[in-house]
Amino acid sequence: MNRDILVIGAGVLGLSSALHVKRLNPGRSVAVIDRLPGPGQGNTAKAAGIYLNLHTTRVNYLLGDSTIDWLYHLQGGLGYQIGLHQYGYLYLLDEGRYEKLKRAIPRARGLGVEVRTYEAEELGPLIPDLTMEFGDEEAEQMGLKPITGGVLGVKCGNVDPDALAQSLEAEFTKLGGEVFYGTEAEGLTIKPKMELGLPGEPYVWQDLTVTGAETSRGPIEAETTVVAAGVWAERLLAPLGFDPLMRPKNRVIFVFDDPRLRRLRLTLGFSEVGSLPFTSIPGTSVYLKGDPSEGTLWLGCADDLGRRYGLEDDPQPERGLYEDNIYHALVRYLPCFEGVRPVNSWAGQRAVNMLDRTPVVAPGPGMIYVGSASGYGITKSDALGRAVAALYMGEEEAELYGGRRLRVGDIGIDGRNVGKETFKV
Numbered sequence: 440m441n442r443d444i445l446v447i448g449a450g451v452l453g454l455s456s457a458l459h460v461k462r463l464n465p466g467r468s469v470a471v472i473d474r475l476p477g478p479g480q481g482n483t484a485k486a487a488g489i490y491l492n493l494h495t496t497r498v499n500y501l502l503g504d505s506t507i508d509w510l511y512h513l514q515g516g517l518g519y520q521i522g523l524h525q526y527g528y529l530y531l532l533d534e535g536r537y538e539k540l541k542r543a544i545p546r547a548r549g550l551g552v553e554v555r556t557y558e559a560e561e562l563g564p565l566i567p568d569l570t571m572e573f574g575d576e577e578a579e580q581m582g583l584k585p586i587t588g589g590v591l592g593v594k595c596g597n598v599d600p601d602a603l604a605q606s607l608e609a610e611f612t613k614l615g616g617e618v619f620y621g622t623e624a625e626g627l628t629i630k631p632k633m634e635l636g637l638p639g640e641p642y643v644w645q646d647l648t649v650t651g652a653e654t655s656r657g658p659i660e661a662e663t664t665v666v667a668a669g670v671w672a673e674r675l676l677a678p679l680g681f682d683p684l685m686r687p688k689n690r691v692i693f694v695f696d697d698p699r700l701r702r703l704r705l706t707l708g709f710s711e712v713g714s715l716p717f718t719s720i721p722g723t724s725v726y727l728k729g730d731p732s733e734g735t736l737w738l739g740c741a742d743d744l745g746r747r748y749g750l751e752d753d754p755q756p757e758r759g760l761y762e763d764n765i766y767h768a769l770v771r772y773l774p775c776f777e778g779v780r781p782v783n784s785w786a787g788q789r790a791v792n793m794l795d796r797t798p799v800v801a802p803g804p805g806m807i808y809v810g811s812a813s814g815y816g817i818t819k820s821d822a823l824g825r826a827v828a829a830l831y832m833g834e835e836e837a838e839l840y841g842g843r844r845l846r847v848g849d850i851g852i853d854g855r856n857v858g859k860e861t862f863k864v
């Protein structure tokens with residue numbers, strides 16, 4: 440098989456890249472392959488579905504904010520039901536973190552982020568289930584700190600990652616793009632740009648380029664290969680000697696439908712959506728999400744130090760992670776969790792950029808890498824797809840949805856220029 444552009448991976452980043460490359464190059468043949476049987480079935484399907492623009496660096500803000508505008512266009516303009524609910528992202532904070540984030544707010548506002556702050560006395564009535572002060576020895580031993588304030592990103596909320604992947608696939612195939620599921624890339628094909636046909640090639644003095652991939656469906660030749668294989672990208676890139684600045688790490692989600700959590704889930708007062716915002720609980724690596732469409736409450740655990748790096752094909756939540764671990768602190772901040780157990784849980788892997796936790800779009804010979812999205816690839820997916828398309832077309836800047844521009848080299852590897860981010864990336 441022979442195509443102009445081959446995209447490896449049908450997660451949000453591969454599909455978004457394929458869509459924008461095809462949109463801007465309608466005459467070129469673009470094929471996406473994925474070893475799984477449908478769109479977004481890798482880590483995209485494992486995601487919590489947070490979208491957010493609460494950032495202090497221009498790059499992260501542009502990636503997030505323009506993608507959010509595109510998501511609303513997909514739903515409102517193009518008619519895809521992708522489960523958008525704008526109910527905010529709330530950081531509940533102890534004194535030290537509250538003061539630190541408050542200092543960063545002018546920078547965020549300067550970029551255009553809508554942010555609200557809440558003092559402790561305002562939070563109390565808004566989240567009656569929340570304990571903000573402890574004053575007992577056990578809490579002190581556990582290192583639990585009183586909550587002294589909150590910071591809310593307003594243009595943040597929930598998207599359904601499965602529905603998003605399906606809508607991107609539909610838009611891509613509408614333009615004539617092809618998708619082949621159940622097709623695994625076994626390795627990238629690397630050849631000298633000028634083959635001599637001699638034994639022992641390639642020689643170290645020859646210029647090498649990626650010319651496609653060996654796949655379970657046979658070889659696919661392509662002028663440009665986009666590697667969008669998520670955490671599995673390292674399997675394809677390591678033999679090439681290409682470092683995507685990424686290491687895989689597990690993340691776990693638990694789902695609750697217990698009626699004792701109903702009042703918390705239906706917290707009003709932060710947005711017009713009758714739901715608790717995405718809420719991060721201080722000092723616990725835990726965040727909560729109300730799911731208005733299913734009436735459930737999700738708990739994500741994003742612990743970092745102490746959790747090992749390493750690629751896993753079928754990661755699972757560790758036994759006892761909720762009951763014997765998270766629960767002890769959670770129930771102190773939110774006593775409504777007393778005796779409540781999850782009805783479902785799963786684990787996935789995020790592709791952590793070890794340098795600055797911001798995604799990478801970078802060229803190699805005959806290829807483009809997109810990934811290293813560090814747990815926030817959904818909320819930046821559209822802008823990253825547009826950056827891939829710009830790179831493919833040899834342009835320095837990508838035009839993002841809504842017309843704003845991003846220098847693609849800023850999220851590359853050589854000449855990377857992201858800056859230091861204060862909020863989560």
Ligand SMILES: Cc1cc2nc3c(=O)[nH]c(=O)nc-3n(C[C@H](O)[C@H](O)[C@H](O)COP(=O)(O)OP(=O)(O)OC[C@H]3O[C@@H](n4cnc5c(N)ncnc54)[C@H](O)[C@@H]3O)c2cc1C
Pocket residue numbers: 447448449450451452453472473474475479480481482483484485486487488489490622623624625667668669670671672675689690691692739786787788789790809810812813814815816817818819
């Ligand atoms: C528990 C959890 C919660 C998360 N929550 C959020 C969130 O709330 N918001 C957010 O923005 N992000 C979140 N993320 C991160 C988000 O899921 C990722 O950033 C995003 O899905 C990355 O998309 P991707 O296309 O790079 O990867 P993937 O969706 O993993 O896609 C890669 C695809 O490549 C395919 N593939 C790999 N190797 C090959 C090969 N050799 N041949 C063929 N196909 C191959 C895989 O099958 C897969 O379908 C979360 C992640 C996890 C694990």
